[in-house]
Amino acid sequence: MKKTEVYILSGFLGSGKTTLLKELLLHEKAEGRKVAVLMNEFGDISIDSNEVDEDIPLKELLGGCVCCTIQDKLEGQLQSLLIEEKPDVIYLETTGAAHPVETMDSILSPYFADRLCMKGIITVVDGKLWLDRKKMSPSVQQLLIEQVRHGNMLLINKQDQLTEEEKARITFELQSINPQAFTLLTSYSKLPFQRLKGMVMQFANDTVKTTIQTLQLSSFVYPFQHTISAEKFEAFLKELPDTIYRIKGYIQFHQNKYPDLFQYSYGMPLMMREDMKMPLNLVFIGEDVNWKEMKDKLDML
Numbered sequence: 001m002k003k004t005e006v007y008i009l010s011g012f013l014g015s016g017k018t019t020l021l022k023e024l025l026l027h028e029k030a031e032g033r034k035v036a037v038l039m040n041e042f043g044d045i046s047i048d049s050n051e052v053d054e055d056i057p058l059k060e061l062l063g064g065c066v067c068c069t070i071q072d073k074l075e076g077q078l079q080s081l082l083i084e085e086k087p088d089v090i091y092l093e094t095t096g097a098a099h100p101v102e103t104m105d106s107i108l109s110p111y112f113a114d115r116l117c118m119k120g121i122i123t124v125v126d127g128k129l130w131l132d133r134k135k136m137s138p139s140v141q142q143l144l145i146e147q148v149r150h151g152n153m154l155l156i157n158k159q160d161q162l163t164e165e166e167k168a169r170i171t172f173e174l175q176s177i178n179p180q181a182f183t184l185l186t187s188y189s190k191l192p193f194q195r196l197k198g199m200v201m202q203f204a205n206d207t208v209k210t211t212i213q214t215l216q217l218s219s220f221v222y223p224f225q226h227t228i229s230a231e232k233f234e235a236f237l238k239e240l241p242d243t244i245y246r247i248k249g250y251i252q253f254h255q256n257k258y259p260d261l262f263q264y265s266y267g268m269p270l271m272m273r274e275d276m277k278m279p280l281n282l283v284f285i286g287e288d289v290n291w292k293e294m295k296d297k298l299d300m301l
């Protein structure tokens, strides 16, 4: 029986995993392979699932990390994807807080040994965030290093935000941490697809599980009941604490007919106008955040 290939997309919150997934799905479509997606989101609702075409089988794993709290759910979802869809390849997008080895462990269960072929871990690194990582909490810094250490392919993403000197420095630092990995600089996670297909998973001798300090990440969903003021929202963003790592979801300004998809990662906001109605939910992910205070501020918009 032909085995289903599995790739794990790893990388911190907002680094460019969903952007990479969309890129990979385009290539797979062009090659006519049957693809399925497993999407793990830290929050209780998924925004990224909307980014995947409806004709691609997709299972969501919400409200925790496949590497720890919802490992059992992963097995169940994998099994149903294999039985119902019989895909050629499965892409598993992990939460930005996931430890790659723990995730791989869940997939390498003996139950799936003759069904799945683990192709490798692609780690997406936000270049700017990497350079500024010392500003993050120790557990985030440790996680970033672990994600790099265990990637088989490392994408230094958002290279449009980096100088030549910064690109060289990050490349050197990542290669020093993980000399076996294929490392490349990318914009919007565009990678040489054929190189990915030729990837063969190397099980390095030192792929030991490191006990990393537990990240104190938490998430919060705010459902807007109405449209909001663009000026007030801008002022709200300016006052956001540094420990908010990620925001995504839909907001609608007073003057607009349709909502905007709002993305915020590592201090960088981005908006894209939708052309249809969407549920006005905004998902926040952060460390040590007073969500009650956040809710009060959002109520004022």
Ligand SMILES: Nc1nc2c(ncn2[C@@H]2O[C@H](COP(=O)(O)OP(=O)(O)OP(=O)(O)O)[C@@H](O)[C@H]2O)c(=O)[nH]1
Residues within 6 Å of the ligand: 011, 012, 013, 014, 015, 016, 017, 018, 019, 020, 048, 095, 096, 157, 158, 159, 160, 161, 186, 187, 188, 189, 246, 248, 263, 264, 265, 270
């Ligand atoms: N400037 C720039 N922005 C990028 C690049 N790649 C991705 N982005 C933007 O970064 C934001 C986060 O990208 P995503 O692909 O959603 O990141 P993610 O890792 O899936 O995020 P989570 O699922 O929340 O962990 C989006 O607004 C992207 O458009 C890039 O190369 N350059």
